[in-house]
Ligand SMILES: C[S@@+](CC[C@H](N)C(=O)[O-])C[C@H]1O[C@@H](n2cnc3c(N)ncnc32)[C@H](O)[C@@H]1O
Ligand code: SF4
């Protein structure tokens with residue numbers, strides 16, 4: 001399954017095709033923008049339990065393993081990837097890539113991982129270290145692991161968060177992504193975090209300039225995905241082009257998030273509203289047939305904080 005094929009068509013029927021699993025909410029980083037639900041609350045799900053849950057969902061096409069930092073539960077991820085491969089479900093691992101190594105990358109590849117999705121926001125070890133308050137050697141480890149993923153033949157996606165810190169450096173970031181051998185670059189529009197008050201998002205003109213710049217400099221053999229921009233792409237003059245996608249948002253419509261404590265959320269990133277708990281009677285298989293009240297309300301209103309932030313008065 002091609003990266004983001006779930007997002008390439010506007011969702012018309014609401015059905016559970018994608019599940020994002022917060023395998024662990026623990027993380028070895030402390031990014032100030034982080035959207036992880038209840039980060040470091042100690043909750044996690046093991047591989048066998050995830051598989052038991054997935055077995056009950058016949059409509060699934062994609063499982064995204066996220067967190068927290070999923071590679072803290074590397075063995076469990078590997079089990080889930082193998083299971084999904086045997087069922088023809090595509091898999092994505094969202095990671096900061098600091099804890100990978102050659103053996104792990106090879107095993108993930110052999111288990112049939114469809115995509116590895118790695119955060120990449122800085123072009124030098126010094127800038128990375130200063131921003132995240134981490135040792136510069138971690139940056140070198142991450143870039144080494146990115147190259148390993150590419151060389152091993154895993155479809156590798158680097159994701160750059162477009163926010164106050166990166167918006168004026170997108171050209172250099174894009175060049176670095178290319179130099180690392182990566183040909184899929186995802187640009188994630190930044191979303192304000194109500195629970196922490198983080199709001200260093202890109203303003204409208206900066207975002208517009210950065211997107212046009214990235215499209216203008218795109219290399220022929222690269223694919224660009226712009227995420228959380230579909231609701232205003234047209235208003236800002238952004239156009240789909242060959243290998244330039246403004247992915248359709250599937251959160252709450254075709255994809256839900258499952259936290260380690262069994263909570264089902266509409267969207268971890270922007271709408272962390274609990275619509276049921278699998279240990280308290282909620283069934284993922286039936287969730288769109290039953291439509292719990294908060295889900296029905298979401299589907300009726302389809303709120304989008306990315307749209308509201310750039311167009312507070314509406315488009
Ligand atoms: C929560 S992280 C979990 C995976 C892994 N720990 C990582 O950081 O790559 C998943 C993705 O969410 C994105 N993200 C985090 N905070 C965000 C925010 N405020 N707005 C938009 N995306 C955000 C990150 O860029 C990251 O790629
Ligand atoms: S690495 Fe990912 S989960 Fe960890 S703090 Fe950063 S964004 Fe959050």
Ligand code: SF4
Nearest residue numbers: 228249251270304306
């Ligand atoms: S609803 Fe949320 S996930 Fe969907 S595009 Fe808007 S901000 Fe992004």
